[in-house]
Every structure is written in structure tokens, then in C-alpha cells.
Amino acid sequence: MTWYTLMPHELMFPDGQNGQSAQNSVQTQMLYKNIPVLVEQISPLEYKVVRVMSTDPAHFMNDDCCPGQILRADHS
Amino acid sequence: MNQDQEPKQPNGPEGNSEQSSLVSKLQSLGQTNVPQMEGSSIHCLTIVGQIEGHVQLPPNNKTTKYEHLIPQLVAIEQNPKIEGLLIILNTVGGDVEAGLAISEMIASLSKPSVSLVLGGGHSIGVPIAVSANYSFIAETATMTIHPVRLTGLVIGVPQTFEYLDKMQERVINFVTSHSGITEEKFKELMFSKGNLTRDIGTNVIGKDAVSDGLINEVGGVGQAIAKLNEMMEQNRLKKTNDGLEVIQ
Incomplete structure (x- = not known):
């Protein structure tokens, strides 16, 4: 593993480990109205938007899936 | 811009209908549908924080993952509605x-x-910035060029050094073949002493990156989009001309 970065190694791996801890185990990517979003599950039915993963600038104008919005799984 | 363009996202749901039917049930609480916006012919790739590859970084790192970027780039290449790509870097x-x-x-x-x-x-x-057809740098933005080195477990054998040297050579070759900087100049920046506090190398700021030949121009998002539109126009003209030649 070769890192080419400005960030000191001890800042990247604060507890001395070598990157084995899964970073985003609670984060998953899914589609919301055809927009790929990275979400974090906050309750069994609710997901919080972390990042819009799309490359289409128009998708970033959609208020419904701005980072921080809570999406609800509708099981009806 | 395509007026009748469907806001279909590039890496569409084809092929994973099971997943999309599941996630299409996701609805925002108490909000109604917004009118669908027309898609853009320019797509934008934002590369922020650390570039994450084979190893997952601990949660304190902000990362851009290559498994996210590579399919997006494939989608941009294959979608005929997308005509240009803007890459924003802060990494x-x-x-x-x-x-x-x-x-x-x-x-x-x-x-x-x-x-x-x-x-x-x-x-x-640095290689990502120069990989585009045309590059811009903000006046206050900086690029640090320093040697590639191994962190963590280092085995003091000549092979380790050779491996690193080859790795570094790959970076140098890519940068010199995709930008106007010469190998001598790039190596001089990479190995110069007394510029960085904890390392050898150079911190190149806005205008210096342009005068060294690393970046094409100093500018912001306005200039970048204008340049991209100009290049897209040339591309369209070229395509039309090619079409005409075929007919003749």
C-alpha cells in the first residue's frame, strides 16, 4: 500500500492501526428518485443523506435529497 | 443544452431492478415531488479529501473512493447526452x-x-489535475509536489527502494506527458529543500503552477465552464464535419 499524500500517517490512522476498521459500514449508496445518494441508516426506517454521489449538477438542486435530509422507507 | 433531455442519471437502474424497486419506496417525509429539472450536458466530478483505494480509511478521514468515481467516469463516457466533464479538485x-x-x-x-x-x-x-484536456487553478490554490515514500512498515532492502522509485517514476511520467512541465523541472520541484516544514518538495501556488507549465491557466469556475463550452462546441463542429465527409 503506497500513500502519496500530504496528510501525516498518524493523522490518517490515529489509533496506530493500519486501516482495517471499516469506515462506512453504516453508510450505503442507494437511489432516491434516480439520484444516487450515500445514506446513513439512523433508525430501521430512516436514512440520513450524507452525500449526493451524482455527477449531474442538476441533482444537487433537489431539496429532497440535500445532505442532512432524512429519507423514510415507505413500506405501504 | 438538450431541451427534451430526461433527467436520467448516467449509471441508471437497468440491471438492478430489484434494488431500485426497493429504494424507490424511499420517500422524504411530508414532502411533495419537485418538478424534474432538465439534465445538464456538463457533468461535474468532485474529488475531495483523501483518494481512497485498496484500503478503507478510518472515519476521521474525508475520502473520495475510486470505486465510486470509476463507474461514474464510464457512465460519462458512454452517455451521449453528456458532452463535457468538469473536475473540481480539493484533495x-x-x-x-x-x-x-x-x-x-x-x-x-x-x-x-x-x-x-x-x-x-x-x-x-497533481496527476489528476493535469489529466484533463485543459486545467485551471484558483489564484490562492496550492499544489504540493514531494517524493513518494512508504509509510508504516518499511523493510530496509534495496527492493523496497526500487519499488518506490518505480512508483514515483509512474507519477512523474504521467505528469510530464500530460502537462507542459519538463521532467527536470518537475524533479527539481519534487526534491528541492527548505520549502516544506517536514519534507522535501515544493508548494506551488496558483500563478507559479501556470508559469512552471504544470497547469494551463489561473481561473475559477466561470472560466472553467466557458472553456469547457468552447471545447464542446469544437467537438460538435468536428462531429458534424466528419458526418459530412462520410456523406460525400
Whole structure:
């Protein structure tokens, strides 16, 4: 593993480990109205938007899936 | 811009209908549908934080993952509605292999690409910045060029050194073949002493990056989009001319 970065190694791996801890185990990517979003599950039915993963600038104008919005799984 | 363009996202739901039917049930609480916006013919790739490759970084790191970027680049290449790519960089560096993979993907796109370095495009961010057809750097933005070195477990054998040297050579070759900087100048920046506090190397700021030949122009998002539009127009003209020749 070769890192080419400005960030000191001890800042990247604060507890001395070598990157084995899964970073985003609670984060998953899914589609919301055809927009790929990275979400974090906050309750069994609710997901919080972390990042819009799309490359289409128009998708970033959609208020419904701005980072921080809570999406609800509708099981009806 | 395509007026009748459907806001279909590039890596569409074809092929994973099971997943999309599941997630299409997701609805925002108490909000109604917004009118669908027309898609853009320019797509934008934002590369922020660390570039994450084969190893997952601990949660304190902000990362851009290559498994997210590479399918997006494939989608941009294959979607005929997308005519140009804007790459916005603010990165501290990251995995050499992942960074070079992304750079090669951008460099081999058949569509015009423009990169813009904002804030910083350090270490492995340098090859990514120069991989686009045309590059911009904000006046206050910086790029740090320093040697590639091994962190963590280092075995003091000549092979380790040779391996690193080859890794470094890959970065140098990519940068010199995709920008106006000479190998001598790039190496001089990479190994110069007394510029960085904890390392050898150079911190190149806005105008200096342009005068060294690393970046094409100093500018912001306005200039970058204008340049991209100009290149897209040329591309369209070229396509029309090619079509005419075929008819004749």
C-alpha cells in the first residue's frame, strides 16, 4: 500500500492501526428518485443523506435529497 | 443544452431492478415531488479529501473512493447526452494506484474535460489535475509536489527502494506527458529543500503552477465552464464535419 499524500500517517490512522476498521459500514449508496445518494441508516426506517454521489449538477438542486435530509422507507 | 433531455442519471437502474424497486419506496417525509429539472450536458466530478483505494480509511478521514468515481467516469463516457466533464479538485492526495487509475480514466475520455484546482491539489492530486484536456487553478490554490515514500512498515532492502522509485517514476511520467512541465523541472520541484516544514518538495501556488507549465491557466469556475463550452462546441463542429465527409 503506497500513500502519496500530504496528510501525516498518524493523522490518517490515529489509533496506530493500519486501516482495517471499516469506515462506512453504516453508510450505503442507494437511489432516491434516480439520484444516487450515500445514506446513513439512523433508525430501521430512516436514512440520513450524507452525500449526493451524482455527477449531474442538476441533482444537487433537489431539496429532497440535500445532505442532512432524512429519507423514510415507505413500506405501504 | 438538450431541451427534451430526461433527467436520467448516467449509471441508471437497468440491471438492478430489484434494488431500485426497493429504494424507490424511499420517500422524504411530508414532502411533495419537485418538478424534474432538465439534465445538464456538463457533468461535474468532485474529488475531495483523501483518494481512497485498496484500503478503507478510518472515519476521521474525508475520502473520495475510486470505486465510486470509476463507474461514474464510464457512465460519462458512454452517455451521449453528456458532452463535457468538469473536475473540481480539493484533495490532499491518497493512494497512488487509485489516483493514477482515475487520472488514466480522465485522460482517455473521448469527451472534453476541464479540471479546476480549488484550495489544494496535493501529491496524487497533481496527476489528476493535469489529466484533463485543459486545467485551471484558483489564484490562492496550492499544489504540493514531494517524493513518494512508504509509510508504516518499511523493510530496509534495496527492493523496497526500487519499488518506490518505480512508483514515483509512474507519477512523474504521467505528469510530464500530460502537462507542459519538463521532467527536470518537475524533479527539481519534487526534491528541492527548505520549502516544506517536514519534507522535501515544493508548494506551488496558483500563478507559479501556470508559469512552471504544470497547469494551463489561473481561473475559477466561470472560466472553467466557458472553456469547457468552447471545447464542446469544437467537438460538435468536428462531429458534424466528419458526418459530412462520410456523406460525400
